Amino acid sequence: MESNSDYKLEIIDDLIRQSARDRRRLAPNEIVVAMARPAEVVEFDRRSTLMALLSDDEIGRLKRFRFERDRDLFLVAHGLVRITLSRHENVEPQAWRFRTNSYGRPEIVEPRSRQRFSLSHGHGLAACAVVLDRDIGLDVECISKDLHAEVAERFFSEQERSNLHHASANARGRLFLEYWTLKEAYLKARGLGLSFPLNQFSMHAGADGRWRLASGPPLYQDPERWRFWSWCVADDQHQVALALDQADFTERTA
């Protein structure tokens, strides 16, 4: 994983099991990424404990999934968000209330909190990133050998497509997934959903190994405002990317 020494990135893999017993405050430059898998909640009582954390709205959404596999992932993902938030504040996991912005991004509405989060779930893994006062975006994708040419064609910039084209056969799959997850993480941090023109900006890795953003009008934002992380989960089956807007959300005007 890349190291950005000005932030402390904690990755937790078993929060659902240990619950929020070790409550502690988040530090201003600390980011927590918690991960969980449906396989961790196969026992009936663990599943019903998680179910009791969800709101009526979440339970309604969960019930609309046709397959048990998808219901379980949704349960774990939304339980994980609540448990992770409660790890950092004296609030019971079931007490959090959320609303979505007009593009679907969930945000905490009650109780008032400085925590902001991003959730991603797919292919047997749920992950949730939490930070104070900053916009954050997280994406997980399944690592597969397939290159989804239509994804690159529609959503990658010309520069990214050219870099993919010139990458060695060995490096191409990894680069594709890095672009995909980083772009998606950035999109989620911006909270603008599919209205966001993903092919209008590029991700590129600097000589120092850090991922950076290259964007021009109409998206232009100071690229140095953003920090990115990209890594492969220890299961070797998922690629994760994290995007952080370093501008304080509460002081920001643009």
Ligand SMILES: CC(C)(COP(=O)(O)OP(=O)(O)OC[C@H]1O[C@@H](n2cnc3c(N)ncnc32)[C@H](O)[C@@H]1OP(=O)(O)O)[C@@H](O)C(=O)NCCC(=O)NCCS
């Ligand atoms: C929702 C979206 C932001 C991401 O969807 P996704 O990658 O399929 O799914 P993920 O599991 O990573 O994220 C889903 C979660 O993101 C959150 N989310 C929803 N809308 C969001 C938004 N506008 N901004 C930030 N987060 C959002 C929700 O918590 C959602 O979980 P929930 O539905 O259980 O509440 C949506 O923009 C999307 O479908 N993007 C796909 C764009 C694409 O095709 N990219 C190609 C590769 S570059």
